[in-house]
Amino acid sequence: MESNLLTDAGADEVNQDFSEYVANLQLHMTLQARNLVPSLKQTLVDSRQQLLHQTQAHFEKLVSRQGL
Structure with a gap:
């Protein structure tokens, strides 16, 4: 049971890191698109x-x- 909790906590951390990465990527792409469109x-x-x-x-x- 305890190993499942550690695995779930690790998976949640990976999901959070991935969500942050995607959010930063979306922001970067939005800022780049601004430079391309008059x-x-x-x-x-x-x-x-x-x-x-x-x-x-x-x-x-x-x-x-x-x-x-």
Whole structure:
């Protein structure tokens, strides 16, 4: 009976170590994935800024051709 308790305790410790390893691996993979995928917020800001510059350039071109 006592050897079963030691075996169960050893198995629980191995399971806990394995669970910690898996959790750390998942965290590492999540952080790595973050580096691979561009930020949606940054893309949205860039596209708005690009649209603003295009609109301003188009407007300035129209005004310069009118010859006030």
